[in-house]
Amino acid sequence: MATNIKATRLGDILVEKGLISTSQLKVAIAEQKRLRADIDQNDKAAMEVTSIGEILIRLGYINHQQLKRGLGWQMSLRRMTFAMALFAPLMSLGTGAAAQVTSSSSSSKSSTTTSLPLTIQAESYTSMFGVQTEATKDVGGGLNVGYFHEGDWMSYSDTQFVAPLTGNYKVTYRVASNGGGGSFALHEADKSAQYDVVNVPNTGGTQKWIDVERTVSLKAGVHSLGITTLTRGSGYNINWFKVELRGLPLPATIQAEDYTEMSGIQTQPTTDIGGGLNVGYFHENDWLSYSDKVIDIPTTGTYKVTYRVASLAGGGSFAFHEADGSAQYATVSVPKTGDSQKWVDVEKTVTLTAGSHRFGITALARGSYGFNINWFKIESTTATSSSAQSSSAGAVTSSTSSAPSVVTTSSSSSSSSAAAVSSSSAASTSTTTTSDVTTGEAYFKWTPPTARANGEVLNAEDLGGYEIRYKLAGDTKYTYVSTGIGPWDNSFTxxxxxxxxxVFEIAAFDKNGFYSKFVNIQAL
Incomplete structure (x- = not known):
């Protein structure tokens, strides 16, 4: 009988257990091949330092503790495979078929991809290390997972879901603990990204269950998740966790032409900053629905909506409402801007409830010559004003202390020492420098912030994005650009x-819409 050699290779075992991805293993194998091209295959020391496990550690894919676990699994599997090979003839005589060795995760499960919301039972892991299951007294019965110790993990790589957009998602964890103090991380099954660290509270008993709700940021696309214990505390149990879409984080800019449905309108090329299309040719009762653009409103309160509009003679108006018509939030009068491509910002303050929203626009009056809309933007009223009329527009509320801190890259000789955000708007304006544009475009590069203005650590998953504002030297009014600059970007043209x-300036904002101060940035 031929044994399953691949099933006992260290790299394949680590992939199966969810510690590394297939692509990471391929990188390590290629590196091993390169390193061993010029060494003596009989040199035991050289062969050991170029083993696949040592290379995976060197590449930062695993640590020594994870390698030790992998080697333990490998030894166990090889013993089992050897034993099965010895007894296969006897088994064949008794059953008429030779025995096969398969992992517990692959023998009964196949990968499935589903849509949200998705509830994952904790015991439905693809693979795990260190944990145990037990009967639960929670509603619905079944099993929960417990007996966690530091470094124990569960991979749900066979349970895939599609995140429809890059934005905020609510994850609800069903947990119980008699004493609290434990914590765990939520991450991709292959550990390529970590999304959350959850502290388990004292619920009063190992079978007294509560929901812990958290907000995480996910990129659009297919995901499969995993959980790893960080601290045991007094011990805790997990019954299930649930992933739901919240929506785009604030500030959120929606291009008018990106509607889901419409009636009566047309699009046309725009000469506004950024180019693209605008929406126009409005008549009474024409409408636009953005039902596929889900916006996450973090708390019930007032929010600023900025509409980018143009009109030769004014007189038009439109309503801003939920896409399904269940609530209307504002009536917007379009002013005379002097031309159908001369653009201005019109700001309105609206009251919104916490939760996911989908918006729409309906024309109420056409006016003399109609009007155009390029985009609209929703943001927290505690964020820096995006349409301030003077160079002092960088003022923020008291929430500034929890906003991100930006570091920019300069093209000048002082670029080796990146400038941090000033603690006062006066200081930021006193160091303002200009950039000359001669080719119709400007390129910027910056260092993503790792701390908030109050010194607290800023995790990458908490960053919402960036906003650039600019004006001609001598002007007082800034133009603001945030569309197309995501939290993972560090450059923009x-x-x-x-x-x-x-004069160019940049600010960072977190996923709750809190801004840093604007700081000067030079075009490279």
Missing amino acids: LNGLANGSY
Whole structure:
């Protein structure tokens, strides 16, 4: 009988157990092949330092503790495979078929991809290390997972779901603990990204269950998750966890032409900053629905909505409402801007309830010559104003202390020492420098922030994105750009600029819409 050699290879075992991904294993194998090309295969020391386990550690894919676990699994599997090979003839005589060795995760499960919301039972893992299951007294019965110790983990790599957009998602964990103090991390099954650290509270008993709700940021696409114990505390149990869409984080800018459905309108190329299309040709009762653009409103309160509009003669108006018509939030009068492509920002304050929202627009009056809409933006009223009329527009509320801190890259000789955000708006304006634009565009590069203005650590998953504002030197009014600059970006090219001398500034904001102060950034 031929044994299953692949099933007992260290790299394949680590992939099966969810410690590394297939792509990471391929990188390690290629590196091993490169290193061993010039060494003596009989040199035991050289062969050991170029083993697949040592290379995986060197590449940062696993640590020594994880390698030790993998070697333990490998030894166990090889013993089992050897034993099965010895007894296969006897088994064949008794059953008429040779025995096969398969992992417990692959023998009964196949990968499935589903949509949200999705509830995952904790005991339905693909693979695990260290944990045990037990009967639960929670509603619905069944099993829960417990007996956690530091480093224990569960992989749900066979349970895949599609995140429809890059944005905020609610994860609810069903937990119990008699004493609290434990914690665990939520991450991709292959550990390529960590999304959350959850502290388990004291619920009063190992079978007294509560929901712990958290908000995480996920990229659009297919995901499969895993959980790893960070601290045991007094011990805890997990029954299930649930993933639901919250929506795009604030501030959220929606391009008018990106509607889900519409009636009566048309699009046309725009000469506004950023180019693209705008929406126009409005008549009374024409409408736009953005039902596939889900916006996450973090708390019930007032929010600022900025509409980018243009109109030759004014007189038009439209309503801003839920896409299904269940609530209307504002009536917006479009002013005369002097031309159908001369753009201004119109701001309105609305009251929104916490939760997911989908918005729509309906024309109420056409006016003399109609009006155009390029985009609209929803943001917290505690964030920096995005349409301030003077260079002092960088003022923020007391929430500034918890906002991200930005570091920019300069093209000047002082670029080796990146400038941190000033603690006062006066200081930031006193160091303002200009950049000359001669090719109609400006390129910027910056270092993503790792701390908030109050010194607290800023995790990458808590960053919402960036906003750049600019003006011609001598002007007082800034133009603001946030569309197309995501939290994972560290550079941006601004197109469609008239040649001249400009002041450019950048701010970072977190997923709750809290802004840093704007700081000067030079075009490279």
